[in-house]
Amino acid sequence: MKYTKKQRQEKLQNKIIENPFITDEDLADFFSVSVQTIRLDRLALSIPELRERIKHVAREHLDDVKALPEEEVIGEIIDLQLDKEAISLLDIKKEHVFSRTGIARGHYLFAQANSLAVAIIDEKMALTAKASVHFHRRVKEGERVIAKAEVKGTKDGKTIVHVVSNVKEEMVFYGEFSMYRSGK
Amino acid sequence: MKYTKKQRQEKLQNKIIENPFITDEDLADFFSVSVQTIRLDRLALSIPELRERIKHVAREHLDDVKALPEEEVIGEIIDLQLDKEAISLLDIKKEHVFSRTGIARGHYLFAQANSLAVAIIDEKMALTAKASVHFHRRVKEGERVIAKAEVKGTKDGKTIVHVVSNVKEEMVFYGEFSMYRSGK
DNA sequence: CCAATGTTATGACTAGGTAATAAAAGTAGT
DNA sequence: ACTACTTTTATTACCTAGTCATAACATTGG
Numbered sequence: 001m002k003y004t005k006k007q008r009q010e011k012l013q014n015k016i017i018e019n020p021f022i023t024d025e026d027l028a029d030f031f032s033v034s035v036q037t038i039r040l041d042r043l044a045l046s047i048p049e050l051r052e053r054i055k056h057v058a059r060e061h062l063d064d065v066k067a068l069p070e071e072e073v074i075g076e077i078i079d080l081q082l083d084k085e086a087i088s089l090l091d092i093k094k095e096h097v098f099s100r101t102g103i104a105r106g107h108y109l110f111a112q113a114n115s116l117a118v119a120i121i122d123e124k125m126a127l128t129a130k131a132s133v134h135f136h137r138r139v140k141e142g143e144r145v146i147a148k149a150e151v152k153g154t155k156d157g158k159t160i161v162h163v164v165s166n167v168k169e170e171m172v173f174y175g176e177f178s179m180y181r182s183g184k
Numbered sequence: 185m186k187y188t189k190k191q192r193q194e195k196l197q198n199k200i201i202e203n204p205f206i207t208d209e210d211l212a213d214f215f216s217v218s219v220q221t222i223r224l225d226r227l228a229l230s231i232p233e234l235r236e237r238i239k240h241v242a243r244e245h246l247d248d249v250k251a252l253p254e255e256e257v258i259g260e261i262i263d264l265q266l267d268k269e270a271i272s273l274l275d276i277k278k279e280h281v282f283s284r285t286g287i288a289r290g291h292y293l294f295a296q297a298n299s300l301a302v303a304i305i306d307e308k309m310a311l312t313a314k315a316s317v318h319f320h321r322r323v324k325e326g327e328r329v330i331a332k333a334e335v336k337g338t339k340d341g342k343t344i345v346h347v348v349s350n351v352k353e354e355m356v357f358y359g360e361f362s363m364y365r366s367g368k
Numbered sequence: 369c370c371a372a373t374g375t376t377a378t379g380a381c382t383a384g385g386t387a388a389t390a391a392a393a394g395t396a397g398t
Numbered sequence: 399a400c401t402a403c404t405t406t407t408a409t410t411a412c413c414t415a416g417t418c419a420t421a422a423c424a425t426t427g428g
Contacts, residue, residue, distance in 0.1 A: 005405070021239070023384065034407050039386085049385055051235065051414090055205070057242040074291070098309075106312035107258070107298040111291035118289075125282075128290035132316045189374070207415065218376050223416085233416055235383090375424070382417070393406070398399105 002032065009041050020053045074111040075147065082122035083151050083159075088112060090145045097141045104139040109173045113163035116149045117177040121159060125182035129158055133175035143167045157181070186216065193225050204237045258295040259331060266306035267335050267343075272296060274329045281325045288323040293357045297347040300333045301361040305343060309366035313342055317359035327351045341365070 003011065008031055015030070016022060024042070028035045042049070048056070075090035090096075096108045110133055118126045139145060147165040154160070158178045165173035187195065192215055199214070200206060208226070212219045226233070232240070259274035274280075280292045294317060302310045323329060331349040338344070342362045349357035 020242070025384085035385095036408075037406055040406080043386095051238075051384070054235075054238050054242045058204070058238045101309055103311065105295075105299070105302075106315070107291060107295035110294050110298065110315070111289075114291040114294065115289070125285055127287065127322060128319050130316075130318050131290070131294070132314075134314050135312050138311060209415085219416095220377075221375055224375080235415070369428105371427095373424100373426080375422100377422075378420085380418090382415100384414095386413075387411090389409085391406105391408075393404100395404075396402085398401090 005041075008033070009045055012038070012041050013045055013047070016047055016053070020057055021050070023050055074108065074115045075145070077116070077119060080119065082120065084120075085151070086116055086120040086149045088116045088119075088147050088149075090147070092139055092141050092143050092145060094141060102141045104141070104143075104145075106135055109135065109139065109145065109165060110175070112145060112147050113149070113165060113173060113175045114177065116147050117161040117163060117175075117179055120149050120151060120161060121179055121181050123181040126159075127180045128177055129180050130178040131175055133173065135173055137167075137170060137172045139167055139172050145172065147173070189225075192217070193229055196222070196225050197229055197231070200231055200237070204241055205234070207234055258292065258299045259329070261300070261303060264303065266304065268304075269335070270300055270304040270333045272300045272303075272331050272333075274331070276323055276325050276327050276329060278325060286325045288325070288327075288329075290319055293319065293323065293329065293349060294359070296329060296331050297333070297349060297357060297359045298361065300331050301345040301347060301359075301363055304333050304335060304345060305363055305365050307365040310343075311364045312361055313364050314362040315359055317357065319357055321351075321354060321356045323351055323356050329356065331357070 012027065012031070015027065024035050024038045027038045031038070041047075047053075075088040077086060077088045079085070079087040090108070090112045092104050092108070096104050098105060110131075113133070114128055114131065117128065145165050145167055147163055149161050149163045152160040152162050155178075157180070159181055161177045161179055163173070163175045163177065164171060196211065196215070199211065208219050208222045211222045215222070225231075231237075259272035261270060261272045263269070263271040274292070274296045276288050276292070280288050282289060294315075297317070298312055298315065301312065329349050329351055331347055333345050333347045336344040336346050339362075341364070343365055345361045345363055347357070347359045347361065348355060
């Protein structure tokens, strides 16, 4: 025999993670055992059946795509006084960090700050013209970044917004954004 | 009767887009028609059955999660000479633009430039310290942004990278990045 | 009123399973 | 070599959410 029960079950788990769309029959072929054995294995490992697996993957996706366009903002806005100040919150998760180091990629902090700068403008449309940003400290997975934006005034039609992002009491990011606004 | 055939089929389409997990039976209940009618409707609209719908959504998701961590870069790198220059390409799609205006959100252009600046550094790890960026022209859905990064030199341990992004011959973005590098 | 369109019902079949039960095969210990 | 136990396989009945084909019934417009 090729594998012991334990070995097979380990491999099985990997196989299914790798390709959640595989049927018991295909697995049975692959391991040269009967379908029933595969089913006992899944039962033992509490791996749900193909359809449930697919459903699960699909639901995750649906949550993703629903979460994004709903709020065209990176991070969750928790306070917003138009043309004055705004605060948003971003929890740094796996998808935001370099997988090797666990350090957040700069453009997510930028994105949080930038989209907050867009949101704060009391206009149907706002676009970033210029930005000058500083990354003060690396942010790690699991940390919560709170960005605070403040409108500093207007200079030749462009609104200047300052954004300071903190993790707890520590400043991790600072940016100055110069925003076009659609208003006449 | 509540709806005509046409009205029902339109509503049906929306219903399914809204919640692809709904069964024919639930739909039949909702519209107070028989399951068979729903099936004829789906057939007419060529909407696949529940399981196929779910599978499709799941596959998209799988592609997403597989595509992202593979290359930790926004855009596709088409040329890379470490510590010299690099070029990447980003096709602006629906998910990159403000849905109302079709104009690309600034942080995607930033992300493309920033991740190119990270990639160009010949080191296991590179992080952005500072960045100064200008958005010269709005980029629209369907346009292809080509970012070109050049290493300009090193100043107190930080590498200066310039990134110019063009759509066709027109410059749309310019950024100067100051990068930390892990090297001793 | 009758023909066309729309709707519902029925029966046979499918994939990819669950669950329960039984039988067979392999592995150890003595 | 025989028993005891684990592991694997087979069998049967059932399930969901469909497919496809055929037939009958209902509604509406002209």
